[in-house]
Amino acid sequence: MKKSWITLAVLAIGAGTASAAAVVGQPAPAFTATDTAGKAVSLADFKGKHVVLEWVNPGCPYVQKHYNAANMQGTQKAATDQGVVWLTINSTAPEHGDYKSPQAMSTWMQGHKAAATATLMDPDGKVGRAYGARTTPHMYVVDPAGKLVYAGAIDSRATSNPADIPTATNHVKQALGELLAGKAVSQPTTRAYGCSIKYPSAA
């Protein structure tokens, strides 16, 4: 019996470091990361505003689905036009083939006419793990009080086919619409879909 308690404790610690994933309805984990220009950006800087976090990897076909169809940029623009802060985060590890330098990442975002408030680099995967981000894209919404209110997919059709975008429900747009209308988010969690985030293997 005693032994199993020890095992449990060890497992709990192990699980804690592996995925202390953020919980919807709880305060969103605080973080500070550098943007593509080398400037430090903290979640705390945006207290009092709605913040959207978007995990990105330009090499992922599901990210390409939403960027090549201008769906992600359109969602970014609609959000930032309403005073919402949009942070695009790249947690790809430098040793992975999909890794882009801050410079290349900035160029890629500009080339796609992205409307994010800032693009953050998370090469050690710390921010991604704190949020339990698994896929690209993986979307989160934080409310003005700093509480995590949405975690999940960009939309309701888990395919790589851009033709499915018009018929899908955009969960981020829906959540922001509800929040800005003073309502609770009707679907606080959905299943994110896409490529696995390429975290550093030894962590």
Place this chain on the structure above:
Amino acid sequence: MLRLSTPALTLALAVAAGAAAAASHQVTTPQVRAELVAHAPEGVSADKPLWLGLVIEHQPHWHTYWKNPGDSGLPTTFDWQLPAGLQAGEVRWPTPKRLPIGPLMNFGYEGRLLLPVPVTVPASFAADRIAVRLKADWLVCKEVCIPESGEFTLELPSRAATVAHAALFAAAEAAMPRDVAGASASARVDGDLLAVEVAGLPEAWRGRELSFLPETAGVIQNAAKPQTAWNGATWTARVPIDPQRTESPAAMPVVLTSDREAAGLRVRLAVTTPWPQVAKPAPLPSLGAAPAPSGGAAPVPPAEGLPSLPLALVFALVGGALLNLMPCVFPVLSLKVFGFAHHAGDRRGLLAGGLAYTAGVVVSFLVLASMLLVLRAGGEQLGWGFQLQSPGFVAALAALFTLIGLNLAGVFEFGSVLPASLSSVRARHPMVDSALTGVLAVAVASPCTAPFMGASLGLAVTLPAAQALLVFAALGLGMALPYLAASAFPAVARLLPRPGVWMVHFKTLMAFPMFATVVWLVWVLGQQAGIDGAAALLAVLVVMAFAAWAIGSPTLSPKARAGFGSAALVLMAAALVWAAPSFRPVAAATPGAGERWQPWSPERVAELNAQGRAAFVDFTAAWCVTCQFNKRTTLGSDEVLAAFDRRQVVLMRADWTRRDAAITAELARLGRSGVPVYALYMPGAAMPRLLPEILRAGDVHSALAELR
């Protein structure tokens, strides 16, 4: 050799590739070779097996995904175009592997994979050949992920066998997760863990390290390693729940895998406790602007619609009183009526008897309720009426009623059986007798969930123990109340006839309702333990009747009594030893496909609702008299059945005669703890519409009218 210009060559190649892709049964990409294959060992015709399947041969280190892909990835999807009438079934997913990727976990396949799909052929099918077209989409990943798709065609002869890939299909079948007959699996939410318990796994698997792979995605932390243990034949696991959980299933199929087996074991996990809310409950959707829900991510609070405690107490009191009108209480009531006649004129005796009866009823309700609460706290899958789910209890009850019946009929007298001291105690303490009658009344009445009682009971099992017991006490008080009132007010008692010779006849007459109850109990046991169990019980009852007569007959000489008595005791012991093993539950017979009522499963309901069809579920049990009444009347009426047919509602029966964890879990989700429950599951609604326990045709029609 002809020289083509570069653009022309490119064009020619593209056309050739396009033509090949459109007409081939094979698609090759740098990551996989995919091929559409078929297996029809007896040709293609109705009732003969026909399998189609997609072979995916992965390049080393590349993988595609299981039906639950894990943290990322997508399952392979199929879009079939088959000749008219042929229908492709669900993909039969072979046992997947855990594929870790950094801190994430996927479930999928590497190497060579066949995903078989069964096809049903209609009786009208007569063509010589069939042409099959398939568009399949798969996501293939190594470190990067590539969504791929292929269009395949295949032609098959109908009159000849197609067996070229028999070995592949056999291998896929061998790798299919096996359902384990007799295994039972349940889980409780315990903080941020899912406490899983699986009993009845095969002997050979015991003691092995097992992995836990749910078929339902979005529930657990896929990468976390659960703490597992074996307690004898039971495997337990504490599985971390995904903090960003998207599903809240009441039942979840799970595949358990071992490194030493190609095929996993498939069990259906019943989740017995409500899931915690993922976030604050959403406000009610505003009119006209309801967002389209997808995936049913919003969890439903299970306690919705339950009354508050004072209201529940009132309902319990009224419900308890109504129990007296239920058919299952009638035989016991007849005993009490007899008691009234006996004590007529003795007001104090009547009142004391009434109070004793009340005490007996209330105390037995409390004892049963405490047992229920204690067992449930221990993780047992029980609900109200649980005592009648045990064949042993039913057999004992049948024996008790037989004895009472024989006694009333005058076959034997307690005076001759009981030691003198004990029978004089009984005579001197009629209150003990009254209290015992109360106990008996509760034992038999408890399964009848009267109207008003369902919600009270549902609330009671979710309340803190002290409050729950209060509800059950109110229920007991309500049941005893009419009798108590009659014994307290002489005006009611005076209405009863005076004692006389008629009492002897009345006593004998009352033996028959007792025997009728025995018939019912034998039938219940027959449902649980089969015809052998019922026959064994009848044999025991006969021997017991003989023993009662031999030992207790007032007219036998002492010598004859000794002789017959010892013979009877020997016979009795032999009969019990012989019959006891028969009182074990047997597997439920599955009704044939052609029957109107299908067996219930939550997966089937979800599937039907997804297809836009409604399902009506009759939660029932053989020992529930109200259920049987409704089954014969409202649910047996042609007019009601025709109304169901007009709306294309699928009828399902969830039989709770034996213990069934999945049914208990679904009842809990509906806020109920006993049967009958009638529920209409409509497409797009998270919770079904519940109909009254005393079901009338009008109730069914008004519920059906809500269907679009």
